[in-house]
Amino acid sequence: MKFSDFVCFEATIAELQSSRRDDVIIELVSSLEKAGQLKKTAKEEIIKAVIKRENEASTGMGKGIALPHVKHPSVKDVIAAIGKSSIGIDFSALDKQPVYLVILLISPVNNPDKHLQAMENIFKVLQQEKFRKFLRQSRNAEDIEDLLREIDENPSL
Amino acid sequence: MYSNWVNIAMEIKKGIAVSPGISIARSMIIDSEDYRIPRREIKPSQRLVETQRIRNAFNDAIEELTRLGAQQDLAESGKIRDIFAVHLRLLRDRSLRKKITDLIHSELVTAEYAVSKVLREFAAHFSSVKDTYISERADDIYDIERRLLRQLLGKKREEVKGLSEEVAVIARELSPTQTAGFNKQFVKGIATDAGGRTSHTAIVARSLGIPAVVALEDLTEIVRGGDTVIIDGNRGIVIVNPDEETTLQYEKYSSEFLELEHKLDAIRAKPAVTRDGTRIAVFGNIEFPDEAEVVLQKGGEGIGLYRTEFLYLSSPTEPTEEQHYEAYAATVRFLRNRPVVIRTFDLGADKQTQSKRFAPEPNPFLGLRSIRFCLQNLMMFKTQLHAILRASLLGHVKIMFPLITNHQELMQAKMILRDVMEDLDDESIPYNRNIEVGIMIETPSAALTASTLARDTAFFSIGTNDLIQYTLAVDRGNELVSTLYSATDPAVIRLIRMVIQDANKAQIDVSVCGEMASEPDYIMMLLGLGIRTISITPPMIPEIKQIIRSVTIEDCNNVARKVLSMNSERHISSFLRSAARKILPEAF
Secondary structure: OOHHHHEOHHHOEOOOOOOEHHHHHHHHHHHHHHOOOOOHHHHHHHHHHHHHHHHHOOOEEEOOEEOOEEEOOOOOOOEEEEEEEEEEEEOOOOOOOOEEEEEEEEEOOOOHHHHHHHHHHHHHHHOOHHHHHHHHHOOOHHHHHHHHHHHHHOOOO | OOOOOOOOOOEEEEOEEEEOOEEEEEEEEOOOOOOOOOOOEOOHHHHHHHHHHHHHHHHHHHHHHHHHHHHOOOOOOHHHHHHHHHHHHHHHOHHHHHHHHHHHHHHOEOHHHHHHHHHHHHHHHHHHOOOHHHHHHHHHHHHHHHHHHHHHHOOOOHHHHOOOOOEEEEEOOOOHHHHHOOOOOOEEEEEEOOOOOOOHHHHHHHHHOOOEEEOOOOHHHHOOOOOEEEEEOOOOEEEEOOOHHHHHHHHHHHHHHHHHHHHHHHHHHOOOEOOOOOEOEEEEEEOOOOHHHHHHHOOOOOEEEEOOOHHHHOOOOOOOHHHHHHHHHHHHHHOOOOEEEEEOOOOEOOEOOOOOOOOOOOOHHHOOOHHHHHHOOHHHHHHHHHHHHHHHHHOEEEEEEOOOOOHHHHHHHHHHHHHHHHHHHHOOOOOOOOOEEEEEEOOHHHHHOHHHHHHHOOEEEEOHHHHHHHHHOOOOOOOOOHHHOOOOOHHHHHHHHHHHHHHHHHOOEEEEOOHHHHOHHHHHHHHHHOOOEEEEOHHHHHHHHHHHHHOOHHHHHHHHHHHHOOOOHHHHHHHHHHHHHHHOHHHO
């Protein structure tokens, strides 16, 4: 699976407004909704579900990255939004370090395999230090889109 | 009964004993195709036997080829049939056969050697011809040579599965896949040229309870298919063509050994408690579901390490979730409510899967293996986790992730586990939501960051085999450096101590599941370092229990303290040996 198969580039937020976890989740879910990827009616429910899940166990996986995700019946396919923060967000990450990169993933309920394929892809590239560095250096949504499309074509940069 | 063979000299080879027990059986040589056949002489009286072997080999090869040829579809594989026809013509050629039998008679050599010599000369002659068509025929000759040698040296690997008589398997090296397919009922012993104490062949042999000796260097050049072979898995000795006296001696020794085992079995129902009353939990490591029975038989209190790779290694196709589930459920049910620690796939390096043939890596042990491989193959990982979770309600199941090298890997693995749990919720399948999740500590990086890892895990299990290999940078299967592989290296012992201390601080369980815990010499030190749970190969449980029951924790603490003050691997191992002998002379 490629990034361009599940990342909604129109919803990218190159500089997140907030530095608080819950607000960042709201920003990203709203952005997906604005981009037409989520039903307006589902927005609040999704925000609540993502936050609830984060409260149970943080998805901050170290190295400044968090992967909040949830399944929701209103989506037909896996959809993701990317947000970047230069000041850092407190995501209660495992290494207690602020998070600079948030990949929010909303997956359909009846297709768990698709979700895992997206996760596998994210795991693979986030392992590359180069990729993390480039991503943090990108200045706007276009830079991020370029980088992800490049990764799709050449997974090892 | 050995009338044809009495003239053959007995040969004794020394190797490394890796799986206890004694077997006396006819040899079967497997995977011997690319052998250089050494020149071996025979007594004149044996010429007729060797000539008969040649005749049989030719007849069997002809029969095999005819069968293979008939199986080929006419339209598509006309070429293959043509090749077979050429081979058949050569095999039926009386002058070729005569050349070989003449060599046996004139030079008094074995059938294998004669076949190899004549056919290789023949092939060399072909290759030297300038005409490409003719020179390419050399390959056909080599093919025929291999086919004949296969007939002479024993049967092919596939036929190991269909065995109907007891054999001792002799090979240059066995892959874990090959060993996993062995039927214990017929494979009575294993002896290989290569390998080391902790190679996977050794581990599998041990867990199946088949006596095995490895690192015999040139054994395959000495043994012929059908020779009588004694494999002494206690002393690391292999005797080829034993004389009558030796055979009798070994038959006696073998029954004495069984008696001793029997005696040790008597303590199986007794708890593993030190003389001063400290309770030690002793679990068994298993490879296959049916070994669970052996663990209980030997007095184990549960499964401390359920290796699950067999699902991949012993089946020709990728296992389905149902196959996973059945394998886990059977074991968990069998153990009732005793703990079963299921380790997720530790594939890669020397253990490969079917559909996921790994791209060859320059350093497989430092490459995409174990948990790393799982995190990049989430569908496979999910199938396993899904099945483990489903089985979790049947008893006391724990999950263990192998080869964790950093916190991020642990978090990724746990993240996927949680995702799979949510899938089960959506599917309304019940499971144990509070299943304990632990990790193996088998890399120096994990040992050094144990205090961090301890925050997000319910238990540690120290896998000493890999921990030693990665700490000392020694490939345990490489005979050239395997002597550097040592459990008593101060670096290894300090790392183990660190892990135990960090686990105690974080108040999580810590156990040792590597080979180290089944070495009688090391038990006192491990207890002295603070280990209270061990998981070992089932046949060793009674012996280790007996040692535990003979020591006091105070003795063990003293041993550990002394060891920590020592700087040389050699001093430590000789000190540990003498300490253990003082406590329990009869075990050694």
